[in-house]
């Protein structure tokens with residue numbers, strides 16, 4: 001255990017000792033109306049903007065201005081290959097092989113495209129298992145897949161619920177569900193890190209369990225990518241998707257990542273929706289050939305991608321690459337542990353952390369449950385210059401992000417919270 005200490009001096013000292021502290025200067029930190037930097041705790045919702053992002057986007061605007069269509073081949077970063085510039089770093093962050101990863105489309109769109117390939121219901125085995133408190137978009141997406149295949153979305157959906165009076169999903173319950181209903185379940189689709197509780201699921205354990213019962217497994221890692229070591233390849237999952245605008249700091253609505261496990265890389269029998277960008281790169285522009293599918297995750301692309309959005313992703317990935325993702329995860333564990341320590345020291349029964357206390361079962365986010373669902377606490381935090389988010393029914397989500405949040409941010413947060421609670 002770390003021996004965290006109370007007090008301002010400790011926070012200051014930790015920032016001085018932190019070899020990653022300089023990265024904060026590489027980001028635009030929003031300011032309040034008095035011109036003071038806010039304490040930004042919502043990198044789990046929209047990551048902050050790296051200062052280099054503008055340059056990366058400007059480079060592509062300039063090539064477009066100066067070269068027009070020739071930018072596809074003659075640009076400094078030829079657009080025809082632009083998505084390939086992202087693959088290696090992205091694969092590294094999610095723990096996958098480059099062949100298994102592609103950046104394309106938006107998140108929920110990718111989830112649907114993956115389900116087109118991997119959700120193959122039969123009259124006996126058509127159900128989908130999802131965690132009860134899944135992100136709404138994921139729940140709507142799987143329900144619509146059920147309806148699309150002609151099944152009832154109530155009958156077809158099996159929920160993995162937390163027990164009465166508990167907040168976190170329990171693996172024993174998942175085992176029980178699979179034992180009882182495994183042969184009716186076609187697909188298990190779970191949010192890798194739950195958006196509400198911050199619980200980081202054991203992807204490998206879930207994938208093994210689901211495969212044992214003959215189900216396909218996919219994860220939505222929107223709250224995991226850039227936050228925790230997902231080790232997607234080793235997890236054995238069939239597919240995964242995530243967005244780049246949360247912990248990956250690539251701008252509002254920016255493109256999504258998709259993972260397809262290597263064992264499916266050359267499987268041309270998988271049903272899928274295709275477009276010219278799923279076709280063999282060498283012959284794509286002959287335009288008259290029969291469809292010749294690309295191997296790996298790239299074979300799920302449809303369209304030529306939006307370069308300006310990819311430029312923002314590239315800028316952000318370059319920051320991750322220089323900082324080093326392992327180092328970031330190490331700092332994250334310590335910083336969030338410090339946050340937890342200070343909150344627990346408040347010893348105030350109006351608030352309760354519902355995120356797992358085991359660092360291996362969470363990322364940077366702590367979800368603070370507020371007694372009597374009193375949203376006023378969140379609003380007072382906002383007035384005090386702290387940006388967090390309120391999630392119904394009763395949680396304030398706070399995410400100290402190791403790239404740009406400091407120990408002083410965490411200290412300042414808890415000091416202001418203490419004043420408000422008293």
Ligand SMILES: *Cc1c(COP(=O)(O)O)cnc(C)c1O
Pocket residue numbers: 106107108109135137138191195220221222223243
């Ligand atoms: C943020 C998030 C989404 C949002 O989906 P978009 O298609 O990017 O709007 C979906 N699912 C999860 C789990 C998320 O965290």
